[in-house]
Amino acid sequence: MAANWAKGRGKPASPRSNPRRKPTAKKRSTPSRKEKRPTKISVWLVVLLCIGVGLAITLHYFLQRPLPTPFPQRVRMLDQMLLAQFYQLEVPHNDIHKWEKAREIRGKSWTFSHWEVILPQGVGAQKVISQLRQRIRETSPDVRLTSARRPNGSWKISLRIDGLLTHNLILHPPKLKPPRPKLLRPRIAIVIDDLGLSKRAAEELLHLQAPLTFSIF
CATH class of the missing domain: 3.30.460 (Beta Polymerase; domain 2)
Known part of the structure; x- marks a missing residue:
């Protein structure tokens, strides 16, 4: 009997032989809240950076664009x-x-x-x-x-x-300038005063090609 007891003692006990002991499954490790915070902060930084770049581009466009003349x-x-x-x-x-x-x-x-x-x-x-x-x-x-x-x-x-x-x-249209007046030359009148009673002298004077004026009394 001692041999049988020793023989039985040397075998590993099966799970069924100990009903109180149950196999335990490994629990998944859940990330803590401290591990999620860096991700949220980085996302907000990217968003703010994009907004800042957009504002800078818009401001540069309006500054370079000439203002309309009043x-x-x-x-x-x-x-x-x-x-x-x-x-x-x-x-x-x-x-x-x-x-x-x-x-x-x-x-x-x-x-x-x-x-x-x-x-x-x-x-x-x-x-x-x-x-x-x-x-x-x-x-x-x-x-x-x-x-x-x-x-x-x-x-x-x-x-x-x-x-x-x-x-x-x-x-x-251009102003029309009036025509220049003709220059008038000075005139001289030769008056013969008087002829007297000589008809021959009067005829001789008439044959002269000159502007003569006769005065007959």
């Missing part, structure tokens, strides 16, 4: 261009007449001007209009020019900025 300043620039054009054509200052009037339409205010210009000799209205179109095309493409000939021979030019009438110009 409407009254554009009207004054057109005034200066017209004066430069007339001075280039050698139009005398006394032949340029200008009237101004304040206007306000659609929230825009400016000084409307009406011009009366007498062109010098050798300068036609069509030449002036052609040069104005070329200069406007190069410097102020937003300005629209229209022209029409009037019944009296003058030309009317209208200038508009953004569809608003800012300038009216009337180009008059």
Whole structure:
């Protein structure tokens, strides 16, 4: 019996032989809250960085973009261009007449001007209009020019900025200079006073090819 007991003692006990002992499964380790915080902070940093880059790009775009010129300043620039054009054509200052009037339409205010210009000799209205179109095309493409000939021979030019009438110009033809008066030479009258009773002397004087005046008493 002792041998049998020793023999039985040497064998490992089966799980069924000890009902109190149950096999235990390994528990999964759950990450702690401290491990998740770095991930959330990094996401917020990326979001803030993207927002900052976007704001910087937007600010740079608006700073580099030129601001629109105020409407009254554009009207004054057109005034200066017209004066430069007339001075280039050698139009005398006394032949340029200008009237101004304040206007306000659609929230825009400016000084409307009406011009009366007498062109010098050798300068036609069509030449002036052609040069104005070329200069406007190069410097102020937003300005629209229209022209029409009037019944009296003058030309009317209208200038508009953004569809608003800012300038009216009337180009008059050169002044017609009056013809020079003929120079009158001095005249001398020869009066023969008097012929007396000699008929022969009178006939001799009449045969002379000279402006003579006879006095007969």
